[in-house]
Amino acid sequence: MNGNRTTASFAKPGIGKPHLGKPHLGKTDRRSGQNARRRLPIWVVIAGNGVMATSFWLLGAGGMLAKLVLLVFWVLMVAGSLRTIRLGPGLLTGLLVLAGLTGLIMFGNGAGDEKIRLIGNLMMVPVGLVAGAVIGRDCLRILMPAMLFYLILSSSFYLTHEGARLNHAFLFLGFFALCSVCNFGHRRWLMMATAGAVFLSQTRIAVIAMLINAIGMIRFSRAMTWIAGLIGAGIVVGGVMAYLPRLVMTHDSGRLAFWKMFAEIWRDGSDGQRWLGFGAGSVEEILSQTASFGSFGALHNDHFRILFETGIVGALLWGTGWAVVILIVRQTRLAVCILLSVFVTMITDNSLNYGHYLICCAIAAGISAQEGKNGEPVRND
Structure with missing residues (x-):
């Protein structure tokens, strides 16, 4: 370590010198198990909460403004840490793939505002991943209070022909990802409440993604984990069958007809x-x-959308980009599970449009990749 600076490199966890053959997002302090970095000044944290609160409240107005505020803030935060970032093969490859996909969109067909919108959405995951890696858990101090406040004040049930559903399914899902890497005393209660909110949204893909995220946190080597897990799973399944019928329905909500139409086009x-x-x-x-x-x-x-709007070339770059970020964080199971959960939501939803959800999951994955060791979940005790 040089002072309190943390280098975003591709070093094997626990080894002082970076080894370019082992992708990792940074080095850790052996004594504490946490990143040895200077904490952000309190005024930055307070100002950041204000910016995040503004971004969340702008969601009600629609359009790109809310996501623009969100993205610009985190780009500036990352820019302030550029001197700590060391380009390795994985990160350099990711930047080249992102540049190629961005160029393809910019010089391709489509309206200018739609191009900017799509590029901004594509930037959320890489920016969030780097922010989580180089800033660490201070990201949580900036993001979680404003997000929790917004969710408490704006969440409500709405009636559908399939029963009452809680709104903000993907915001709750992103908050769950942040909870999975935080380390304060009562985080388990907050995580359980957030998981309950995701279930109450009756959004099937959100529930599946949350379970994938949770797999990254479970220590499967413990017998008690299996006993408690089986009992808990039974209780959850029984409750879902009795009170959340939409989660077990098999209809496609009309998606297949539209996918077939676009496939033919x-x-x-x-x-x-x-x-x-x-x-x-x-x-x-x-x-x-x-x-x-x-x-x-x-x-x-979203995967089909990328193929349709950017063609085979864009789809290949899109798939390569996902492979690169998974390889970068592959030594930390929780980070891999968080990113995989995002990838899965994109199969049946418009997750690419949910900027706040994407950046929450990416920040959580970056923190986990920075702090995790040898494929084990990040310790939160």
């Missing part, structure tokens, strides 16, 4: 459209011409 497109895409915003433009646009509104499959 993509197949019948020109060679240029299949390889380079129909352009940013083309999915919404086509959907707006259908009678179901008001109720459906989006494709509900």
Whole structure:
């Protein structure tokens, strides 16, 4: 260590010199098991909470403003730590992939504002991942109080033909990811309350993603884990069957019909459209011409959306980018599970549009990758 600076490198945990063959996001202090870095000044934390609160309240206004405030703030926070970041093969590859995908969108078809919107959404995960790695748990001091305050004040149930559902499913899911790497005394109670909120949202993909995240926290070597886990799983399944029927329904909510329609459009497109895409915003433009646009509104499959809007080239870059970030954090099981949970939500939802959710999960994964050792979950005791 040099002073209190932490280098975001690709070093094997517990070894002083960086080893480029072992992807890792940083070095840890052997004595404490936590990153030896200077804590952020209290005025930065307070100001950061104010910016985050502003960003959350702007969500009600719609549009890009809320996500723009969020992204610009964390880009500035990362920029303040640039001197601590060392480019290794994994990080350099990720930057090149991101630059390639960004260039493909910018010089491809589509309206200018849609291009900016898509690029901004794509930036959330890499920016959050780097922020979590170089700033550490101070990110939680900036993000969690404002987020908790917003969730308490703005959460409510709304009635559907499938019963009452709690709103903000993906914000609660992002908050759960942050809880999984925090270390204050009563975090388990807060995590249980957050998990309950995700269940009450009756959003199936959110529940699945939360369970994937939870797998990264479980120590499977303990017999008590299996005993308590089986009993708890039985209780949860019984409660879901009795009181949350939507979670066990098998309908596709009309997704398959739209996926088939877009698959046919993509197949019948020109060679240029299949390889380079129909352009940013083309999915919404086509959907707006259908009678179901008001109720459906989006494709509900981000992976397919990337293929449709950026073509085969963009899809290859997209898949490579995900492979790179997983490889970078692969030595920490919790970080891998958090990123995989995000990847899974993108199969049946529009997670790429949920900037706050993405950056919460990415920050949590970055913190976990920075602090975890040898594939074990981050210790929070």
